[in-house]
Amino acid sequence: MSATAYEQLHRDLQAFIPASRLISDPLRTLAYGTDGSLYRLIPKLVVKVDSEEEMRRILTLAHQHATPVTFRAAGTSLSGQAVTDSVLLQLGDGWRGWKIGPNAATISLQPGLIGGHANRYLAPYQRKIGPDPASINTCQIGGIAANNASGMCCGTAQNSYQTLNSMRVMLADGAVLDTGDPASRAAFRASHGALLDRLDELGQRTRTDAALAERIRRKFKIKNTCGYSLNALVDFEDPFDILQHLMIGSEGTLGFIAEITYHTVEEHSHKATALMIFPDIQIACEAVATLKSQPVAAVELMDRASIRSVENKAGMPDYFKTLPETAAALLVETRAMDAANLSAQVEVISAALTATPTLLPFQFTDRPEEFTQLWAIRQGLFPSVGSARATGTTVIIEDVAVPVPQLAAMTLDLQRLFDKHGYTGSIIFGHALEGNLHFVITPNFANPAETERYKKFMDDVCKMIVEQYDGSLKAEHGTGRNIAPFVELEWGQQAYQLMRDIKALFDPQNLLNPGVILNDDPEAHLKNIKPMAAVDPLVDKCIECGFCEPNCPSRALTLSPRQRIVGLREMARLRASGEDASRLQALSDSYQYQGIDTCAADSLCSLTCPVGINTGTMMLQLRARNRGALGRWVGDRLGGQFSAVTAATRFGLAAANLSHRLLGSGAQRAITGAVRKLSGDRLPLWNRYMPTAGALPEPDTSTTPGRPRVVYFASCASRSMGPAQGDPETDALPVKTAALLRKAGFEVIFPDDRSALCCGQPFASKGLPEQADAKQREVEQALLKASRNGADPIVIDTSPCSLRLKRNQQALGLKVYDITEFLHDAMLARLTVRKLPETIALHPTCSTTHMGLQTKLKAIAEACAERVIIPDRVSCCGWAGDKGFTLPELNASALRDLKAALPEACQSGYSTSRTCEIGLSLHSGRYYRSIVYLVDRCSQPNTS
Template structure:
């Protein structure tokens, strides 16, 4: 670290704990990327927890002359969330929100994810105005700082238009709450000079007819190029001017520590249609007409975009036969009532009835059907990313034109693509606002490619601004990417005004310098991110960051995106052989940061636009590291019955020792032993299970009239009983069998149960051959038990179910706990829900199997109040990681206790997960089977009709 930054680091340590100061080479490299195609490696990353900390850091930075950059989720597309100086990252303390009594406003801290804000507002049929495609990963701080909009937001519901008040930190460290009269009064006194200067600039702007008209013209369209100069003409109060200038300022004028939005209606009834036209011109004519109808969104997809998805599963065959000039519109309309919606649909259809469509216009109100339409639209960006050549990056640009000129603009863009041979480029976007995105792949590994990109951007700039006077950045923010073109778009007077504002609010230029305003006309061609081939598993990663909110290790070590960033750098250094010492250090550090602390849960794949499971990379690395243990792994697999017996014995010994020593001493002894042995002795917790009793498979009650189910208890269920302090001492296997019998099923157990394992313990460590041998063994035994697939199989642990579904024959009808209860037991039981609040943990495997809604439905039948903590995704226990790497489980569940403080019990679908959940929540977690059994009574007699048996057989098939 440079001497200047070392001194700054030492000063930070006086009020920021070491655990929140990052300066090591591996992690600073990991924070050197955002969703753009640039890379700058920070000297220091500071995780802040309060506005007071931000204020002190900014003041210290000003005194030291050291620039700082603020970062929320890092989903920025234009290079505005990276720096080679000090990066200030939001920590855990920024997730609070407050909804007004009438839900007309919502206060949000900058760390709240946009999608979570909408979830909080959903019960009131409200939402926030901005709706960027990244809303399930992007945080409020970034959404407001970039004035992000989205598909339905337009220009009327973005952050600028729906802002009520904010709390902010200025470059001199001053904090201001524009919603507090006391704070305002103090600020008007302390910063009178600043407010007077803003007032003077605003008056000058409003009196300059040419400049005022220029500003008004620019904001007829979506526009995030440069600063929000409309604040100077829209408002006279300097406070209003100041807070509206903060919107879209990308952290270059101040830090927003809280924002209060005016909410907008989220109508419950929706209808969507995918409308095809033979020509782009007709498509754009339709857009101009639809703008005057009750549509909430109109998305355009050009022919290249349709080509990219036409062969995907579920796509109509006729799309492949559309002419080469064809295009489509995805249209959505919303209403407060179904009858109003029907009228709107007819009005929309009538408005374009005179235009020739490739197929008849058909709207759907089926949520599953219109979700498919929107999945098509949202899949366009990753469709390009997934097929790009390894070593290239995928770039998405963002422009806007007057709607009446949209057809000509699309044609001109296609001509530019052809000129520079971007043959794979496609266009889509928010057509209602004239906002188009174009996506293409780009290499930056030679001068020829760099010149091609520069030529493309120059020609796009000349066309968008010179021909159409449009916006070069409609909603993605200026960043570094478009900074050289700000003056071209706005003109000299407006550009000079922007510099005046920057100098007024940040005179030392310490806040994110070089972003939005930059006198270096080549900055968009510098600090380009290398994208070397690293591993086919992750080579398609576009580093967007959508994976990060789901990752249990994101605040302990690395996120999936960061693991890929580091692994790419390792691959680059291996190929170039340029710095062997750095390579060796990265490999050494990656062992813990990347491999040991990865839960390999696969949740990242559920939010990744190109479906990458970074856990597969981790398992692949572990496999290479564990090559010498292959024979041992196979021996364990072959002697698994003995291993499970030994495991139960170990639980008995641990429980007996616990009884003698007590909880405090037991924790201390095992904690010391773990440290002394370098992790060889695993960590004991008070929630450690006792040994499960042996399952008596001979107590079957034969009932030829009852539907049959083969019950497959996991090895965890067979070895792990309740924890010592659990109120219900019944084992999961016994509880499950009792519930199934209550519902009228005859329970069958497979043979040789003690030796069975799905293979997950081996797979997670990269021992793939042993894992496959165990799943193959289960398949053979289940074939016998189910009479070649005639009888359904009940699997009681969701991670095991997922592993088996991916590895055994589909002829075996395998049901997880959630699926079986939802499909077969709900109708056979009477529920009397409890009024006590209960906590629910949706495991990563349940999420990956698409069971979240089913699980909520079951729990809502069991309790009138179900609590699902916002910040908890995968619990991080990861099989045995909770014992071997307990800090991963601790980090993943660090916010759990406060989230479930009103609950006495919690429920899940994985016994190992429940150990960590119980330990870190302070309440007992157990399988949902316990709750379902507790609140239900049999509806049917224990004998079932032949028709009922046939229904179950048909459903399981």
């Protein structure tokens, strides 16, 4: 693409795409251009596309300017199919629509919807979509369909190709076809009749070539995502059916899938799982062949190296460490719609394996807590290798497939190739029921010799799979760039030419994702390999898979955790190499806001990261490094005068509230907005849900004997911040909480000097760890004294503070309870609760999630209200301590889906953090307050 053509395209896009969605700066093009593969290409422009009309106009302009484009959904692809050095079209928020058909037999999905969300919507009907990739809680429908992703249970029978009902597709010239709409088909026939006729001809020619047709059918009896879905030419005669099935697995090289309608499949409510240990891989694979004809849903193979990679992790069976070097395991699951059928299936499966020797007896379990732990073994394999690899090395996961009877021989051959090329310690695991295995290697491409070693290894692997087994070089991860040079090797010249004819028919200018699936460069898989520079042990294990992204509150505003790490790695590389100082400066300048300032540091990314990386902690460290001596001095002064800080906060809130009453919301907003602008956005942003001044409860003067004691520590936020003006609840949270504890029959004890106490969380979030720890120690000593050295329980009314203080409770002998768990475990039974005829919203805070208290919070809410809504697509609220005041755009971005998710009948919301509740109120248009207020409203003291 010439610079002139790119500049013309960019200029034309500005006519209808907002500047905020046209990204061309060095940091974000680098970060947004990264996917889960081993390749890196930096796009010249990233366009966040929000609608079909925008996409149509973009493709028309790309066609006009002869500019290549690549479509991107979640970017979890592993073979390089979602990277480009041209224009990257990133799906925005406008592509998350869905509609369930009659009896939930079908579901229509837009490509930006996360796969796991589709299954959540279908769950009430006991249905799900067929594809079940391991990344289903991160990857999006567009990627699932475009890669024909499968997974552990869907096999070849329930993938996107087999469960496709209809599709809305956009071609390279901007033409749109809805294959489920007769009018759209007729219009497309009129405008693109030549294309349909050519597809019809290709299909007839392929079906009449008996040898070619039989080869295609045989190749697709096992999992195969290498090249195009040529089976469409032999499975269907209608050119519309051929067209839509060719789109499946085409990796964005033939067109854009704007919507797909799936036939749904059963989601069985009863499951049982067994872990079987066999003497060697040969016997394990023979067992797979036996299980193939049994009522099993999944059979996962793990070699001895796989087991070794997880044997030292928490929760793993002790016997793993004593297994012989030849051992292999199968994880087997069976599913049914009722318990009786499940039990019968378990008996049948067990009987079928009676003659197969095992090292240990096996037993199926239908207990969710037990089979979840068993599956954690399998799911931990890839991340365990990723976390154990040497710093700077690249994780490469490949997947191949052969007929099940050849599985054992192929596995042994693959192990021999590991030894031959020096990839010792590499692991083999996978979906054995389909003859589909994954293997993981970790080369260090910083060493120039590594590229040649990897080349020779891939050459040998591909020749072995094709020449010895006539298998699939890509079973479910897509061809991408990594296998593109080997497609002809697998398929032969005739079928490969057929693929080229298909590409030329749909994309004659080669503008859609060029270089993917079909690539004339025999060494394309060895080029543009991403560097993995060392940054810090906190993040060096990142494999850039993107699993962290759905939880990140800043992902639609600035960077996600994966992208923050990508930026850090590139800056580290530039510093180490000494090259391109101007680029390094540009990246560093952007990174302060894009990476550090707008990180909520909620650590939710660590919960979905395969290797447990906490990018929030990394950002806090960077804030601490940037804080400087003056910042630390200010932190010391504030920590030492904390009573004055909270008093000043209450005074400021009281003054703002008085001004609000006198001026009204409109004038207040205008004046404070102008003042904030004059301050360079240093002053907090006012909004109509700002809290009034807080208050503390009076000490307990009751003399009722025999009451259990509880120590109540009100956080500095709840002490300082009362309800918002206009909220029907007028009591400050500490007053309400103390009253509710007394209603439940507790004697309430307060720590000494409570107005000066702070758990340290505000200091930690500002990058002042020493001051944070000092304040935490003060609180711990005060709570030790108040609780009589840990004899009494301690209740914290704000979840972020609870989480922080819980971390040291065992060492100190304290019994710290978040308000959620104390309400659930100790208080509800001491109250008479009447369920209110209301619909309420509930927001589990990040800290609630880290403490694992979401279920208890929901149980409390459901005990108090008839209907409880926890909105989809809302995790962290992005208020992040005080960032809702100072960086309100972060809060707005994090909660952009909140209001639309709440029905009109929902008039109030509840959470467990006063600052979070400000932003939740602002962006929902409803008052959010502590769950304490809900329990108080619907409860009375027990009279029994």
